[in-house]
Amino acid sequence: xxxxxxxxxxxxxxxxxxxxxxxxxxxxxxxxxxxxxxxxxxxxxxxxxxxxxxxxxxxxxxxxxxxxxxxxxxxxxxxxxxxxxxxxxxxxxxxxxxxxxxxxxxxxxxxxx
Numbered sequence: 001x002x003x004x005x006x007x008x009x010x011x012x013x014x015x016x017x018x019x020x021x022x023x024x025x026x027x028x029x030x031x032x033x034x035x036x037x038x039x040x041x042x043x044x045x046x047x048x049x050x051x052x053x054x055x056x057x058x059x060x061x062x063x064x065x066x067x068x069x070x071x072x073x074x075x076x077x078x079x080x081x082x083x084x085x086x087x088x089x090x091x092x093x094x095x096x097x098x099x100x101x102x103x104x105x106x107x108x109x110x111x112x113x
Contacts, residue, residue, distance in 0.1 A: 006032035006072075006099070008108065030074075030107045032097035035085050043093050050079050055100060071111040076100040 011027035038046060049056065055076040063069040079095040086092070099107040 005034075006030065006074075006097070006108070028105070028107075030099040032077075032099065033094065034079075034097060035087070035092040035094040037090060038093045046079065046093060046095070047082060050082050050095065053078060058097070058099075066113065069113040071109075071113065073109040073111065074099045075102040075106060075109070 008030045009028075010025050013024045013026060015022050015024055048054075055078055057073070057075055058077045059071065059073040061069060061071050074097075076099070078098040078100060080098055081096040083094050084091055085094045101107040
């Protein structure tokens with residue numbers, strides 16, 4: 001069982017100066033959450049990564065036919081704030097996610113194939 005969500009927030013600022021004007025995108029923050037049904041060994045491994053502030057990759061693919069495939073990829077994800085959630089009598093290990101850029105501004109990639 002797996003449940004997830006991703007949200008992106010950016011602050012757009014208009015900066016009027018005498019030498020020119022610009023529109024700056026600042027305060028970028030991409031976050032998410034996930035909940036998974038893990039074995040005991042998987043939970044120990046995930047908790048160790050959380051305690052070490054380790055990053056991992058995260059990817060989803062929807063669709064199988066050419067022209068109808070959507071891929072969402074995050075190259076550097078930190079799992080934070082571990083907790084437990086219950087859904088339909090099943091205990092899930094839940095984490096908040098912090099999506100970080102690995103090179104430039106690539107914290108989230110959307111690929112259409």
